Amino acid sequence: MTFVRVAAVDLGASSGRVVVGNVGPDLLDLDTVSRFPNGPVERADGLHWDVKALVDHSLAGLAAAGAVSSIGVDSWAVDYGLLRDGELLAEPWCYRDSRTEAGVARIHALVAPEELYHRTGLQFLPFNTLYQLAAEPGLAEADQLLLIPDLVSSALTGRNVCERTNASTTGLLDVRTGSWDAGLLALVGLRPDQLPELVDPGAEIGSHEGTPVLAVGSHDTASAVVGVPMTDRDAAYISCGTWGLVGLELDEPVLSEAARAANFTNEGGVDRRVRFLTNVMGTWLLSETLRTWGEPDLGAWLAKAAAYDGPVTVFDVQDPRFLPPGDMAGRLVDWCRERSVEAPTDRVAVVASVVRSLAEAFASAVEQASSLAGRSVQRVHVVGGGAQNALLCQQLADRLGLPVLAGPVEATAVGNVLVQARQHGAVSGTLEDLRALVARTHPPVHYSPGAP
Numbered sequence: 251m252t253f254v255r256v257a258a259v260d261l262g263a264s265s266g267r268v269v270v271g272n273v274g275p276d277l278l279d280l281d282t283v284s285r286f287p288n289g290p291v292e293r294a295d296g297l298h299w300d301v302k303a304l305v306d307h308s309l310a311g312l313a314a315a316g317a318v319s320s321i322g323v324d325s326w327a328v329d330y331g332l333l334r335d336g337e338l339l340a341e342p343w344c345y346r347d348s349r350t351e352a353g354v355a356r357i358h359a360l361v362a363p364e365e366l367y368h369r370t371g372l373q374f375l376p377f378n379t380l381y382q383l384a385a386e387p388g389l390a391e392a393d394q395l396l397l398i399p400d401l402v403s404s405a406l407t408g409r410n411v412c413e414r415t416n417a418s419t420t421g422l423l424d425v426r427t428g429s430w431d432a433g434l435l436a437l438v439g440l441r442p443d444q445l446p447e448l449v450d451p452g453a454e455i456g457s458h459e460g461t462p463v464l465a466v467g468s469h470d471t472a473s474a475v476v477g478v479p480m481t482d483r484d485a486a487y488i489s490c491g492t493w494g495l496v497g498l499e500l501d502e503p504v505l506s507e508a509a510r511a512a513n514f515t516n517e518g519g520v521d522r523r524v525r526f527l528t529n530v531m532g533t534w535l536l537s538e539t540l541r542t543w544g545e546p547d548l549g550a551w552l553a554k555a556a557a558y559d560g561p562v563t564v565f566d567v568q569d570p571r572f573l574p575p576g577d578m579a580g581r582l583v584d585w586c587r588e589r590s591v592e593a594p595t596d597r598v599a600v601v602a603s604v605v606r607s608l609a610e611a612f613a614s615a616v617e618q619a620s621s622l623a624g625r626s627v628q629r630v631h632v633v634g635g636g637a638q639n640a641l642l643c644q645q646l647a648d649r650l651g652l653p654v655l656a657g658p659v660e661a662t663a664v665g666n667v668l669v670q671a672r673q674h675g676a677v678s679g680t681l682e683d684l685r686a687l688v689a690r691t692h693p694p695v696h697y698s699p700g701a702p
Contacts, residue, residue, distance in 0.1 A: 258666035268311025271667030284311030322466035332392035345377035353384035371425030371516030380421030407456025415472035418518035476665030479689035490636025497527025633661035
């Protein structure tokens with residue numbers, strides 16, 4: 251087979267798209283045939299996801315894609331739907347809903363965070379699926395739990411499975427065996443029969459109107475890491491979108507107390523690699539700031555910030571106050587006031603402060619990852635939407651004193667289609683071979699430390 255045409259359904263927490271990929275030994279061409287909005291919806295009891303709309307948009311996008319050899323679905327992690335007799339009991343909760351706070355307290359009263367880390371390898375995030383389930387009132391009514399991308403794959407095929415890279419983000423998977431941890435399931439009142447079969451990227455789930463649906467790295471970061479054009483093992487990556495996922499790809503997990511204290515996670519990757527990374531607040535801070543201002547043109551504001559020569563406040567982007575939707579600029583002022591720090595005085599200063607603070611947080615995470623894993627880092631790859639942010643990439647290079655290679659922007663879709671194409675035999679080899687194809691066909695933009 252010289253090339254294959256496949257479709258990637260790529261669902262993000264703020265938007266979704268259907269991308270067609272034409273892939274061959276020296277070909278990697280993407281065409282976005284459909285884009286659609288997504289975001290938490292406010293209901294009477296809190297924040298939810300409109301999965302029906304996601305499925306409807308995905309189906310419309312696949313119809314626009316035309317004939318393809320297969321379909322793969324990826325999405326954000328941790329969120330789930332509860333089903334009974336094949337029907338959703340309710341709209342899935344959004345991880346940004348505050349209900350998870352009660353779940354954290356309940357779990358930590360039963361299992362120490364140190365033991366959880368030893369068993370699951372996951373960083374502490376208050377919205378991990380484990381904590382969500384501890385605050386879930388409807389669990390006993392359900393006969394099946396499916397994560398978001400598996401819900402969409404189920405709607406396409408009628409078959410329920412759980413793809414392993416996304417399962418690794420739940421806090422319910424044994425980090426060493428890659429299987430469900432029966433003790434943790436029991437802790438939240440979840441029966442093993444409520445969870446579907448685990449499958450690896452490349453497995454065939456079923457078919458949609460005669461077209462095979464293949465498992466890919468269904469956690470979008472797992473697919474994005476496949477799409478990083480890393481040609482050496484001494485590179486770090488930042489998958490930069492709503493979140494900034496900063497880390498290294500390893501062969502074995504790092505389960506030290508130092509890694510736990512630094513809040514680094516060991517998530518599953520394609521080909522059973524380990525994604526050793528930490529979550530850093532990403533471009534959500536910028537997009538939410540501009541949304542509340544009613545100013546949609548990010549490029550214009552970044553240009554103003556690049557020309558800004560006034561004082562720039564560096565703040566802690568990881569402060570929990572910046573997690574929910576709302577007035578980020580106002581919260582930044584509050585953060586500064588509480589610490590007697592000079593706050594930004596105008597909107598350009600706010601944008602400059604957000605970008606500089608993101609660069610500082612990303613750089614610190616790269617340095618921590620290198621130290622904790624005992625691996626030298628000589629370059630940093632930035633993929634996803636943040637790769638288009640030249641100001642952020644240059645400031646990151648300056649802060650680290652290392653070259654930053656930006657792109658591809660569509661890394662998640664790239665990784666999704668590459669896993670499918672390899673299964674069809676259109677490309678072959680290891681992840682390094684797939685990434686070499688990315689580097690040849692989508693050469694990254696280079697940012698050197700100190701460049702003007």
